[in-house]
Amino acid sequence: MIKPLVLKNARILDPSRTLDQIGTIMVGSDGKILAAGADALNQGTPEGAEVKDCSGLVATPGLVDARVFVGEPGAEHRETIESASRAAAAGGVTSFIMMPDTDPVLDDIALIEFVKKTARDKAVVNVYPAAALTRGLHGEEMTEIGMLKAAGAVAFTQGRHALADTQVLRRAMTYAREFGAVVSLEARDPYLAVNGVMNEGLFASWLGLSGAPREAELIPLERDLRIAALTGAHYHAAKISVPESAEAIRVARGRGAKATCGISINHLSLNENDIGEYRTFFKLSPPLRTEDDRQAMVDALADGTIDIIVSSHDPQDVDTKRLPFADAADGAIGLETMLSAALRLHHADRVPLMRLIHALSTRPAEIFGLDAGTLKPGAKADITLIDLDEPWLVSKDMILSRSKNTPFDEARFSGRAVATYVAGRLVHSL
Amino acid sequence: MVFFPHRHLLGIKGLTEQDITFLLDRADEAVKISRQREKKTSTLRGLTQINLFFEASTRTQSSFELAGKRLGADVMNMSVGNSSVKKGETLIDTAMTLNAMRPDVLVIRHASAGAAALLSQKVACSVVNAGDGQHEHPTQALLDALTIRRAKGKLSRIIVAICGDVLHSRVARSNILLLNAMGARVRVVAPATLLPSGIAQMGVEVFHSMEEGLKDADVVMMLRLQRERMSGAFVPSVREYFHFYGLDAEKLKAAKEDALVMHPGPMNRGVEIASEVADGPQSVIESQVEMGVAVRMAVLETLLVSQNQGPRSEGVGA
Numbered sequence: 001m002i003k004p005l006v007l008k009n010a011r012i013l014d015p016s017r018t019l020d021q022i023g024t025i026m027v028g029s030d031g032k033i034l035a036a037g038a039d040a041l042n043q044g045t046p047e048g049a050e051v052k053d054c055s056g057l058v059a060t061p062g063l064v065d066a067r068v069f070v071g072e073p074g075a076e077h078r079e080t081i082e083s084a085s086r087a088a089a090a091g092g093v094t095s096f097i098m099m100p101d102t103d104p105v106l107d108d109i110a111l112i113e114f115v116k117k118t119a120r121d122k123a124v125v126n127v128y129p130a131a132a133l134t135r136g137l138h139g140e141e142m143t144e145i146g147m148l149k150a151a152g153a154v155a156f157t158q159g160r161h162a163l164a165d166t167q168v169l170r171r172a173m174t175y176a177r178e179f180g181a182v183v184s185l186e187a188r189d190p191y192l193a194v195n196g197v198m199n200e201g202l203f204a205s206w207l208g209l210s211g212a213p214r215e216a217e218l219i220p221l222e223r224d225l226r227i228a229a230l231t232g233a234h235y236h237a238a239k240i241s242v243p244e245s246a247e248a249i250r251v252a253r254g255r256g257a258k259a260t261c262g263i264s265i266n267h268l269s270l271n272e273n274d275i276g277e278y279r280t281f282f283k284l285s286p287p288l289r290t291e292d293d294r295q296a297m298v299d300a301l302a303d304g305t306i307d308i309i310v311s312s313h314d315p316q317d318v319d320t321k322r323l324p325f326a327d328a329a330d331g332a333i334g335l336e337t338m339l340s341a342a343l344r345l346h347h348a349d350r351v352p353l354m355r356l357i358h359a360l361s362t363r364p365a366e367i368f369g370l371d372a373g374t375l376k377p378g379a380k381a382d383i384t385l386i387d388l389d390e391p392w393l394v395s396k397d398m399i400l401s402r403s404k405n406t407p408f409d410e411a412r413f414s415g416r417a418v419a420t421y422v423a424g425r426l427v428h429s430l
Numbered sequence: 431m432v433f434f435p436h437r438h439l440l441g442i443k444g445l446t447e448q449d450i451t452f453l454l455d456r457a458d459e460a461v462k463i464s465r466q467r468e469k470k471t472s473t474l475r476g477l478t479q480i481n482l483f484f485e486a487s488t489r490t491q492s493s494f495e496l497a498g499k500r501l502g503a504d505v506m507n508m509s510v511g512n513s514s515v516k517k518g519e520t521l522i523d524t525a526m527t528l529n530a531m532r533p534d535v536l537v538i539r540h541a542s543a544g545a546a547a548l549l550s551q552k553v554a555c556s557v558v559n560a561g562d563g564q565h566e567h568p569t570q571a572l573l574d575a576l577t578i579r580r581a582k583g584k585l586s587r588i589i590v591a592i593c594g595d596v597l598h599s600r601v602a603r604s605n606i607l608l609l610n611a612m613g614a615r616v617r618v619v620a621p622a623t624l625l626p627s628g629i630a631q632m633g634v635e636v637f638h639s640m641e642e643g644l645k646d647a648d649v650v651m652m653l654r655l656q657r658e659r660m661s662g663a664f665v666p667s668v669r670e671y672f673h674f675y676g677l678d679a680e681k682l683k684a685a686k687e688d689a690l691v692m693h694p695g696p697m698n699r700g701v702e703i704a705s706e707v708a709d710g711p712q713s714v715i716e717s718q719v720e721m722g723v724a725v726r727m728a729v730l731e732t733l734l735v736s737q738n739q740g741p742r743s744e745g746v747g748a
Contacts, residue, residue, distance in 0.1 A: 202628030206443075208543035208565030208600060211627055278544030322522060324542030326563065 001029050002424045004046035010054035010385065012036055014061060015358035016374035025059055027381040031423035036375040054385060057418060060357045061373050062094025062125075062382030063339060064364040066184075066262060067238055067310035069159075069331065071402070072118065073111075074103025079315040079402045081115065085123035087313070087335040087401040089428035092417030094382035095126040095365070095372045096313075096335070100137065101159035107132035107143045109151040116152050124427040125420075126382070128370060130155040133172050133183060137161045142172040146179050154368045157184040157238065160285065160330070164190060166223065173233035182368060183228075184236040187221035187245070188212075188285065197326045199272045199287045207278065209326060214242040214293075217286050221245050225252035228259055236367060237261035239312060241286040243296035246305045260367050261305075264312035265334055268298055269341045270407060280321045280328035281407045284312075301359060302351045308364040309356075311338040315403030332407045336399060340413035343388065347414055353388075381424040388415045390430075434732045438550045438557040441566035442607040450575065450611060456728035457576050457721070463500060464723055473731055474503035477534040481507045482524065482549075483560070484540040489695055490560050490569075493719070494537045497726035503534075503734075521545055522552060529553040534734055538562070556733040564598050570694055571604035573725040575612065577718050578649055581690055586613035591643050591685070592634075593619040594653035594675060594702050597626050597664075601694045602653060606632055619643030621675065623664045624655075640675060644684040651692045652677050652703050660701065668701055678704040682712070690714045 005027040012023050014036065023038035028046060035043050036059075045051070065088065071078035079087075081098070088096050098115060100106030106115065112129050119127035131153035135141045145156060156176055163169050163185060176183050193216035198204045200211025221237055225248060228235035240246060240261050252259045266284055271291045275282045282288060300306045314331025321328050334341075342360060345351040361384075365373025371380050394411045396404045420428040434452055436444070463471060479498040483491050491507060498505040510524060521540060528536065535556045538546050543563035550557040561567040579585055590609055596602040596618050609616045610633040618629060619637045630636050637643030644650055655671065665671045682691065691703075691713045699705050708715060 200627045202631050205626035205628045205632065206603065208563050208603060210564075213627075277547055322548075324521065324540065324545045324548055324563070326542050326544075 004049035006049045006051040010059035014375040015362040027424040058386040061361045065096040066364040068096040069314040082122035085125045088125045091336040092339045092384035099159045100132040112151040128154045155182045155184045162188040173231040177233040186238045189216040192216035229257040234258045246300035260307045262308040265338045278325040285330040309359045337408045343415035383421040385419040442604045457724045460724040460727035472502045474501040479503045480533045481537045493722045566604045567600040571608040573722040576721045588648040590649040591617045591647040592651045595624045595655045597624045640681045647685040
């Protein structure tokens with residue numbers, strides 16, 4: 001039981017109801033929303049409630065990040081479930097899906113139980129495990145999809161790994177369909193992208209780095225979309241990076257495939273030139289593309305072709321990043337900066353705020369079937385309070401994640417989460 | 431021009447025409463020293479030079495060693511085998527260890543692009559890039575330029591055809607940058623599988639035939655093709671490669687009569703170059719080796735002596 005909560009005078013922005021109005025959010029002692037909207041006060045303030053004036057702030061459903069890598073179990077020095085959850089709260093993220101690329105791999109119900117228990121005991125936000133689609137992520141044998149789903153796995157994925165064997169993929173997706181499980185994959189052709197450490201093109205050529213062409217993403221994506229259509233399973237392209245991929249998704253949907261897709265905030269904010277002189281914090285998979293690609297992807301997000309934005313939070317430490325570029329690991333942290341980086345698209349008038357919050361909260365909750373992404377009465381009171389204009393400067397010292405590999409170090413942002421509530425409990429405030 | 435405004439030599443990129451001319455002029459002086467009976471000077475006496483080679487290279491390493499010794503520096507060679515140890519870890523760990531020994535200049539060769547730049551951020555001394563992956567090999571480009579300038583009297587408006595494995599070649603990248611900075615016309619001649627993406631925007635004219643690419647060239651610069659790349663991966667066979675792209679007397683006829691034939695070495699005779707040409711009258715391959723020592727003397731002297739004589743930027747030439 002919690003103390004009832006009343007958030008007054010907030011600009012309530014709830015994409016699940018296309019609601020954008022100044023009003024009040026009331027949270028009951030059960031941590032659920034009693035009412036949210038302009039007329040919510042008509043119901044009367046709950047007894048003993050804590051009342052907060054939110055003038056000038058935007059209240060949205062808590063953000064949902066569908067792609068987060070955590071080091072627990074196996075690499076706790078990079079990130080634990082607890083530290084990731086604190087980073088999430090600071091970034092306004094109230095729910096995240098944790099990738100199965102751990103050691104051991106999350107391919108067994110005992111490990112799903114471990115994650116859920118650890119999250120219950122230690123995490124300050126909701127943590128949902130994604131399970132491996134194949135045992136050990138080896139791409140050979142499917143995991144116990146039905147039992148894993150029953151145990152709480154919300155998606156089935158190969159994490160960072162590609163799946164080369166189309167027969168394995170077809171059977172796993174056919175099987176997954178029966179359980180209504182979402183299969184989420186990153187498309188990467190292991191042959192075309194071999195040794196590819198950045199976007200293929202002039203810039204890579206000058207740096208003397210091997211490039212990965214856009215076809216290395218597009219070819220396996222189109223393959224996967226055909227298999228999705230063949231099997232009828234729900235396929236989610238975890239991270240696309242080029243407009244041709246968005247187009248492929250659009251075409252596949254037109255053919256009746258149940259296909260959704262996401263993009264990392266990095267690919268909406270940065271381009272290959274940010275790599276500069278071998279800056280390994282910008283080494284990502286898929287690689288950062290050209291500025292034209294980035295602009296086209298922002299358009300594809302705005303028009304809804306791209307469903308969701310993920311942080312693709314991937315903690316790496318000095319051991320794996322302070323290396324020559326080609327030898328360094330892929331990945332960047334992002335839980336704490338995803339919202340602020342996304343708000344740049346709002347400030348630049350590129351993506352409406354309603355669509356941004358939809359892509360950051362409501363839509364991922366729908367895709368993965370999470371109890372999140374809405375401020376409807378009866379929903380769990382996961383709420384993010386945002387000051388759209390609060391200026392701040394990212395510095396390594398204030399990063400809560402155990403790893404500091406942010407591509408936004410020293411970045412100036414306007415707007416951030418000033419308070420985050422999970423089931424009505426305050427888990428972050430500035 | 432009285433000073434060289436860079437602390438490191440990490441690449442040709444970032445060097446101006448003046449910087450390059452400055453180094454080449456000093457290298458001309460160094461040639462004189464090397465041709466004296468008494469070859470040792472005291473310019474760098476008391477200073478320590480460490481050659482840190484993660485890739486085996488007898489030629490470049492001995493050239494740097496000799497350059498340092500002729501200037502009177504104490505030279506130490508460290509060859510770090512990189513077969514069993516993970517390269518990057520060795521690089522940073524070794525860098526920190528060496529830095530503690532307080533060297534005045536580190537000369538580094540490494541298999542990864544950007545390794546020299548990374549090292550330069552971790553150590554307190556000057557760093558000279560002796561080749562980093564497929565990125566740059568600035569002293570090779572400088573010695574090539576010196577060889578050409580001494581033979582042709584200039585670098586501007588001459589036609590240089592760079593032939594062969596441009597894709598994997600740091601020598602090609604540094605030469606393209608340098609020759610463009612000096613106003614030369616640069617061509618590349620290679621099968622499309624051995625050219626990097628975006629090559630046409632790198633300031634070169636692209637040719638796929640030796641006859642067309644060599645037409646009226648003043649300089650024919652051959653590149654080494656590594657054995658593992660010539661049996662199906664990038665070109666079908668040695669035989670086919672030599673047939674179309676190997677430099678022999680017949681193909682050389684397309685170039686100007688007095689065209690120079692160059693090769694950074696080591697050569698694969700009968701693969702990218704025929705012996706008749708490599709050892710022929712137009713070949714300046716041996717001269718390149720001599721100029722290599724001179725250019726490296728000029729670079730070491732410039733970084734270690736003149737760097738204190740004027741304002742300089744940090745980590746430029748990257």
